[in-house]
Amino acid sequence: xxxxxxxxxxxxxxxxxxxxxxxxxxxxxxxxxxxxxxxxxxxxxxxxxxxxxxxxxxxxxxxxxxxxxxxxxxxxxxxxxxxxxxxxxxxxxxxxxxxxxxxxxxxxxxxxxxxxxxxxxxxxxxxxxxxxxxxxxxxxxxxxxxxxxxxxxxxxxxxxxxxxxxxxxxxxxxxxxxxxxxxxxxxxxxxxxxxxxxxxxxxxxxxxxxxxxxxxxxxxxxxxxxxxxxxxxxxxxxxxxxxxxxxxxxxxxxxxxxxxxxxxxxxxxxxxxxxxxxxxxxxx
Amino acid sequence: xxxxxxxxxxxxxxxxxxxxxxxxxxxxxxxxxxxxxxxxxxxxxxxxxxxxxxxxxxxxxxxxxxxxxxxxxxxxxxxxxxxxxxxxxxxxxxx
Numbered sequence: 352x353x354x355x356x357x358x359x360x361x362x363x364x365x366x367x368x369x370x371x372x373x374x375x376x377x378x379x380x381x382x383x384x385x386x387x388x389x390x391x392x393x394x395x396x397x398x399x400x401x402x403x404x405x406x407x408x409x410x411x412x413x414x415x416x417x418x419x420x421x422x423x424x425x426x427x428x429x430x431x432x433x434x435x436x437x438x439x440x441x442x443x444x445x446x447x448x449x450x451x452x453x454x455x456x457x458x459x460x461x462x463x464x465x466x467x468x469x470x471x472x473x474x475x476x477x478x479x480x481x482x483x484x485x486x487x488x489x490x491x492x493x494x495x496x497x498x499x500x501x502x503x504x505x506x507x508x509x510x511x512x513x514x515x516x517x518x519x520x521x522x523x524x525x526x527x528x529x530x531x532x533x534x535x536x537x538x539x540x541x542x543x544x545x546x547x548x549x550x551x552x553x554x555x556x557x558x559x560x561x562x563x564x565x566x567x568x569x570x571x572x573x574x575x576x577x578x579x580x581x582x583x584x585x586x587x588x589x590x591x592x593x594x595x596x597x598x599x600x601x602x603x604x605x606x607x608x609x610x611x612x613x614x615x616x617x618x619x620x621x622x623x624x625x626x627x628x629x630x631x632x633x634x635x
Numbered sequence: 636x637x638x639x640x641x642x643x644x645x646x647x648x649x650x651x652x653x654x655x656x657x658x659x660x661x662x663x664x665x666x667x668x669x670x671x672x673x674x675x676x677x678x679x680x681x682x683x684x685x686x687x688x689x690x691x692x693x694x695x696x697x698x699x700x701x702x703x704x705x706x707x708x709x710x711x712x713x714x715x716x717x718x719x720x721x722x723x724x725x726x727x728x729x730x
Contacts, residue, residue, distance in 0.1 A: 401687060404680045411677055440687030443694050450698040457705055469712035508719035516710060527701040534694050540639045541686040544679065552676055555653050557669060 371462050371517055372597035379590045380455045385621035386583045387448050392628050393546075393580060394448075398441035400546045405431030405438060407548075440545070444538070447531050454524055461517040464510050467502070474498045521598045529588055536584045543577045569634045576627035583620045638686050642679055649675045 409431055410417045421428070430438050437445060460466065478498055547570050554566045636644070649672055656668035708714065 401684075405684055408677065408680055408684060438687075440684075440690050443687075443691040446691075446698065447694045450694075450701055454701060454705065457710060461710070466710070466712040466715045470716050473712055473716075505716065505719050505723075508723060509715045512715055512718050512722070516708060519708075520704060523707075524701055524704040527697055527704065530697045531694060531701070534690075534697065538686075538690060540642065541683050544642060545683045545687065548676075548680060548683070555649070555672060557653075557656055557665060 370601060371514055372594060372601060373462055375590075375594045375597040376458055376462055379587075379594045380459055382590050382621075383451060383455055383587060386587055387452065389583065389621040389624040389628075390448070390580060392632075393542075393576065393624075394441060394444055396631075397444070397542055397546050398437045400548060401438040401440050402431055402434075404545050404548050440538075440541075444535065444542075447535055451528055451531055454520070454528055458517060458520060461513040461520070464506075464513055466513065467506050467509050470505075470509065471499070471502045474502060518598050521595055525591060525595045528591060532584050532588050532591070536581060539577055539581055543573065546577075547573050565634055569631060572627060572631040572634060576624060576631055579620060579624035579627050583624060586620055638682055642682055645675050645679050645682070649679075 409415055409421070409428065416422050436442065475495070475498065478495060550566050550570050550573075553560055554563060554570060556563075560566065652668045652672045652675070656665050656672070659665060659668070708718070
């Protein structure tokens with residue numbers, strides 16, 4: 352009997368026995384978190400700027416008859432005025448980061464076989480709940496050890512299934528995640544324009560404001576910060592391609608090495624972006 | 636021209652007006668330039684907000700496709716158990 356179970360488990364493992372590219376996954380997901388945490392303050396400033404630009408457009412819209420106050424209210428005013436949640440563009444950027452984060456968390460959960468412990472917990476819970484329906488059965492001293500044995504016996508099969516799902520998600524999901532990173536990248540000219548809109552207007556005033564030099568310096572700091580942000584996004588795209596390549600070609604050692612060094616590079620980009628943002632904030 | 640190219644063109648026009656305003660001493664010319672600059676700046680803001688308004692639909696379509704990939708096979712513990720049991724049963728039947 353035991354031999355039969357062992358043979359079945361070996362068969363179940365057969366098709367999905369290859370090792371997962373955990374170093375590449377670790378490198379990619381760590382780098383993503385570094386990118387997200389570095390980009391968060393940019394997003395916060397952008398959200399404020401997006402509201403301000405929307406409000407400015409409303410105030411200068413001749414149809415709105417703004418005269419220090421709005422004589423009418425439109426539901427669409429919420430995007431500019433409400434401080435509940437984020438304005439539409441900022442909300443979409445935030446949602447994009449969260450979607451990529453969810454994808455990465457799913458991959459990490461599968462690679463770490465987190466669902467095996469969850470399965471054990473679920474079976475224990477079912478047994479506990481059975482106590483209310485069939486007390487003699489649930490209270491039998493043999494039930495819990497059998498349940499544990501069941502999960503232990505199925506663990507290799509679940510782990511093999513996790514590996515299959517991991518590969519499927521990397522291969523099928525990667526083009527969509529690449530598209531999301533591209534959307535973040537493509538949006539940067541607009542994001543920069545909105546973020547610096549008020550500063551650019553101030554820098555152009557005639558006569559020039561007393562702090563014009565500081566305003567110009569701040570715009571230049573934002574320019575540098577956005578350049579670092581794009582470098583981070585480009586590097587993320589590359590690391591994700593490396594992860595895909597490692598799944599498609601698990602024995603390619605150079606890819607693994609590249610992933611490890613790439614993660615270090617990404618972290619340095621993220622540090623550079625944090626520094627650029629700190630410079631922006633340090634300026635008056 | 637895409638929106639980024641339109642923005643570049645508008646900013647170039649603003650830059651030219653700012654330079655012309657700086658170089659003139661005529662008050663009426665300065666005022667006219669300032670008015671034109673403000674109008675063009677508003678056009679840039681309008682363009683940016685149009686792009687911002689289009690962003691949610693653009694990313695949501697991609698996010699929806701990604702979620703379909705993630706949800707194609709339920710990935711929770713129960714479904715992992717179910718898939719494993721089913722696979723073992725199939726293997727036993729085919730032996």
